[in-house]
Amino acid sequence: MKTRPLAQDKSRFKTLTRRTMMLGGLQAGMVGTLAARMYYLQVLQADKYKVLAEENRINLRLLAPQRGRILDRFGVPLAINQQSYRVVIVAEQAGDIDSTLNAIGTLIPLGENERHRVLREMKRKHSFVPIMVRENLSWEEVARIEVNIPELPGVQIEVGRNRYYPFADRITDVTGYVAPVSEKELTGDPLMELPDFRIGKAGIERAQDLELRGTAGTSQIEVNAFGRVVREINRDEGQPGAEIATTIDMALQDFTMRRLRSEESATCVVIDVVTGEILTMASSPSYDANSFTQGLTNTVWNALNADPHVPLNNKAIQGVYPPGSTFKPVVAMAALDAGLITPDFRATCPGHFTLGNHDYYCWKNKGGGHGTLDLHGGLKNSCDVYFYEVAMKIGVDRVAAMASRLGMGAPTGLDIPNERPGNIPTKAWKLAKYGIKWVDGDTPSIAIGQGYIASTPLQLATMLMRIISNRKIVPHLVRPAGIMEPGKPFDPDLGAKDYPSMGFNPQHIAAVLSGMNAVTNEPGGTAYGARISEAGFEMGGKSGSAQVKQITAAERAAGVKKQDQQPWKDRDHALFIAFAPVGNPRYACAVVVEHGIGGSKAAAPIARDVLRECQRRDPSRRVPPDPMIVADAGPSGPAAPPEKTP
Amino acid sequence: MSIGADRGHTPDLAEKLRSINWGLIFLLSIIAGIGFMVLYSAANGSFDPWASKSMIRYGLSLALLLGVALVDIRFWLKAAYPIYLFGLVLLVLVDLHGRTGLGAQRWIEVGPLSLQPSELAKIGLVMVLAHYFNGRTVEEVGRPQHLIYPLLLLAIPAALVMKQPDLGTAMMLVLSTGGIFFLAGVRLWKFAIAIAAGAGLVPIAFGFMRDYQKKRILTFLNPENDSLGAGYHITQSKIALGSGGMWGKGYLEGTQSHLNFLPEKHTDFIFTMFAEEFGMAGGCVLLGLYALVVAYGVAIGLRCRNHFGRMLALGVTLNFFLYVFINTAMVMGLIPVVGVPLPLISYGGTAMLTLMFGFGLVISVYIHRDVRINRRGESES
16 A cells, blocks of 8 residues: 555556657647648738738728708708818828827817817727818818818818708708717617718607618728728618608798797697698797707807797697687587587676686676677687586586597697697596596686696697598698609699598588687687788688786786786787688698787787788699709708819 | 655755746746737837736736745645635626626726636636646546546536637637646547537537627638628738738738738737738747747646646646647637637736746746645645
């Protein structure tokens, strides 16, 4: 036993030595293989690889696809791509970056921020990647750089494409805008990492982003030993983004935006009641979509956000207002449709309506009120008491059900994002929200569109459209593709779908529209002063005022009796809904003038002017578009450089 | 046991210092020096960001090597399991909290340092295997049941590394364990069976692979098919190597690497860059230097009088050889692209540190070559 360990160790040492030799032989063979491989690659095949190395260095570049244009219904471009010039710098060719940037700074204005961004990007990116120094050079700036290019090593002028909105702030709420991709929007698609790629952030640009974007092309290029492009081997242009035709009539939109400037803050929507196409969606004040394309400065952003007129909001779909008396046609339809009243239903207005021990006043509470009225008179005079009676007769839930059918209380399904739902109260809603049961005293204010009720201007226009057309039409902004195909006859009704019927009795519709006709066209109607007098263009309508803040007893005591004595932000909103022509309605319109006080005074004249212009332009929508308009790229921008490139 | 030569000998400090293998350290330093040179070139003629840091790391690693070398081999015998277990703990931690790099979770942050625990796992595995075979006779090694335990020692870290997923390191672990089994005297037919079983498992393993790993293997089989996608690495590496020719393009003159056509030129593909600038001649000299280091390690292993020392020195040396072979074979397009660095030259702190730790152990084996250790791991003197 004593000698065993030594003997054992000897035997395993023997094995180990033998195996080490075998392994050593194997390793020698492996090293031999490596040497042979090196001989093969570096001696036998050296010439082939030298050729490859010298001139066949394939580089793959991604080509950003051209973003699709956005057009109005006639092909007038609302969003286009414009050539822009930018100055770039290639680090490895530039030598001393600081002195080169200084030299650029003497030729064109170059901020401290831009310099920092260039230096930061330079650290992150490969030294042969061009880094953008400044975009959107004016023609003069391009010339100044080009002349001095011999003294600017590594500096180049590149041509890129920028999104451009020729109508600046007049259609922004529809088109939306594009902006540089933010970190969290990256999907891993390398296309999105291209320096001049822009993503849609609002409106059509956002809703139709994927269609507008197209697919990236690629360019395989050979680069020589110094990084210069030798030739292009293969080029795949990719797929430019699709053109999106909208339903907008830009001339009418332009007219409306200019018209709205008479007010501090207002919005107007016009819908074709046959097709559901939105011809105009104007919200004023707005903002210039072009300012977002290059990224916004903080000052401008803060100013836009701090503005009490909320220019960043599309008030047509994001402004939520009590509809006021413009809600009365809904109450009337609810009662008629439920069979609880007929158009002959009469109520007597002594100037107030008593429920329990509380009096609800009519807007005309002096001189004995409106007296006895039928539905026609109730709508014409906008008699509150008449609708208090009707609403009490049918109850809040029937009113709410009708409002929902007509498109209120939920987004209408418009094809651009960020539409607000508004609110239509029901008994169940109040119990769930406040834990309090609905009481009879809550109902009268609903009858006149006040209280818990809130809607967007688009919902008001939709409501009117659905009453007129007797169809559950969804308003929309995008026309189906192919509308602008050359040689194809132009169909102005394209986009009309076979929407389901609302199932209203045509006599009920006629009764409501007749009452609305009386509002503008019969002497004594609340908006008679804002009627359209041109034969065949007449409009019907309904005015409304939405209370923002009650004049308190203290204010009354201090002498504030009238709305216009209040600060702007406390005044009532002015609303008006209208349709035209009265004989055979084709257009529905909703106007809200924020804090405009009286619907018939402030909002109705805007509806009148817009609907008159709309009908004046009507024949143009019934003939094929002028191909010249489609071919024309639209008005060019203020900084547009000359055609010739350097 | 009375014959003096067989009694074993424990050296004192003066003897230890005298018997340090300065020749081996010189060889390692020459290779590391070449590494600094190539890193300087990889940064387009600048010490920053790689060469300067690599120099500092080499300095620290060298100090570690000397420290490890002077510690008694019996201490390392006892430390084998703690080091192995520490490596496993770090692997589990990296799985839970690690930093992801290049699609795999491989890094763990310790203060300002980033550690790659899989590197520590490699050295720990060699140590426990050496410890295990120190306690086995040739006859025992011949019996299959004695191989279950060491296979288990391999399986745990290999599974953890696979999970990261780091195919290259897992392959390194399997290959170096196979090599140690071979040296220990495991019968050749068992290897034949293992290889056959491994080949059978390939389709199954393929199913478990990540997409990028599958792509790399398919690309290896036909790189020209996809010269701009996954085959880019191999194609560019071959172009850079081949265009270097016999004598190379000259220091700092490698066009492919300097124009950034060559990817990962400071880490996995650094050999390509070296061979582009110094040609086949330079490449062969470098391989020769590596071969000398391997020969040195083998000589130390065979000179040692305790089995733990022998297995340890040969295991570390084999590991080193595998690093060199896999990396260079990969960049030449002989095997698929796997993430294995070139020892002492590729930029990477943990790899350098564990490698020098390993050679510290080898020198410790040499210094304590005459210490006798019995099968139970006790010294006999």
